[in-house]
Amino acid sequence: MKNIVIICMFLTFLSCKQETKTTELFIIPKPVMVDFTGNEFKINQHTSIVYCKSNIGFDKVANYLKEEIKKNLNLDLEIIHSENNSKKNAIILIKDSIQNNHPEGYLMNVTKRNVQLFSSTANGSFYGVQTLLQLLKIDDLNDQITFGNTIPGVKINDYPRFKWRGMHLDVCRHFFYKEFVKKYIDALAMHKMNTFHWHLTDDQGWRIEIKKYPKLTEIGSVRKETMVGKSWNEFDGKPHAGFFTQEDIKEIVQYASDRFITIVPEIEMPGHALAALASYPELGCTEGPYEVAKTWGVFDDVFCVGNDKTVEFLQDILTEVIALFPGKYIHIGGDECPKAAWEKCPKCQKRIKEEGLKDEFELQSYFIRQIEKFLIANNKKLIGWDEILEGGLAPSATVMSWRGTEGGIHAAKLGHDVVMTPNPICYFDHYQGDSKSEPLAIGGFTDLAKVYNYEPVPSELNEQESTYVLGAQANIWTEYITTPNHLEYMALPRMCALAEIVWTPSKQKDFEDFKTRLKKHVLRLKAQKYNYRSLDY
Ligand code: ACM
Ligand code: ZN
16 A cells, blocks of 8 residues: 555656646647657757658748748758758658658657657648747847757657637738738747638728739729727728739748648628629629728628629639639638628529529528539639528538537538637637727637637537537637737737647646746747737736
8 A cells, every 4th residue: 555655656746747847848739748858959050950852841841940940049050851860960850650640740859869850741840840949948038039959858749639720810901911911820830720711802891803803902902991999980081902912912822831821711702792892883782882891890782692793703703712722722701691682682582583592591502502613613612601501501611600609510510511710719809808908809808718718629519520620710800900010919829829729639738837838938929029918817
């Protein structure tokens, strides 16, 4: 008995020791498995980055690592193409599916001799590099961030819990420039997120160049003025404009791809269409005139889906969008589409009758199915907000559950893929502290704890249904967010919490431990000049 007590005490001691040390690593999101070997590796000017040239995508990982080491340690490491996986004084990116064969996983082994980073894909290698960068000691000396060059002796085996680890950005309500979009993508990469949902069109602005329909940006990207604060009848008198050219988009897509992030572009239909209708009024039920919206909210003027020209127009737009974005998903919005205009429109009513549809909800569903057929014919998958369930879901649509979790539960039970992004938890436009001391926000209350404690798989789903939950995402709508600084403040550190939810096994989640790591992690944000919200939650 006495022996058992001693063994138990020893094991408790060991597990405490392990816990403290994991915290000491300050990695976010927390890796699945960490062992301590005691053999630390020192990076110096003679350290090389090694990978085998025939391994696709590993060049991007090596270049990224080189740039980050240059930035943080001021060392210009040489990249060497070699199959020598045991080279001395090297960080070796090894393609290998035995050590870790998860499509986004990696195994890192740090010894005095070298750092070996095993992964079956370049994606996994990239996440290993993110971990490696977070292993560098970081300190804040009189507001000057410094990095150490020692990598602690660890063996880390790591892989994500979910395959959709997303962040959304609305560039319609307020426009954000290309350089900022890249900085936003950098923040995603740093947190091992892999999906950037880019909300490109809405009532208040059309933000993507479409060559066939130039008026979309000539007219649709400019609103005359903007409502002030929450006053619906006071305006600032200043035009707000901006859009991304197709060249900008190609550049951003490449930038994201170099960081293993897929962009999901969103082209809103059939609602949230005022900017498009202001440009091409013949595509609305009343044929206009329309104006790019100057206030927020939901508008009754939407695309006339009884008009074949509308479908043709949207398919032409999607053709250009498809050519720009290599990812498999196209987001078609589908949310908040009032039916008032369709109820009064002869074209929409004729379509309902001809197709034997029950009502305007079935008309919406009919329209979305047409769009889905088009996307499938072009090798893409349709994703939409949960309103696409109304009137019947298109056959292979993926549902983004935003009005709480019900839409996601319903869709998963029907055997459809879902992405969980429930309001209010995943709405980072909400207040994250006392509204009296926070910048004006749309409302709500979503603090760090609320985000961290979120479980993306609803308890209503059984094991088989749960497999349809691809992951989770947070949305940043920008009605009340006008500057990059403010946007970063809303995104960070809540994004850090979300990253852990979608990466780390749920049984390893621990808010106190997370907050301890976060205190150090924010120095990394500071080093990259992000304006994160302070941690006095
Ligand atoms: C949404 O927030 N309207 C998807
Ligand atoms: Zn109509």
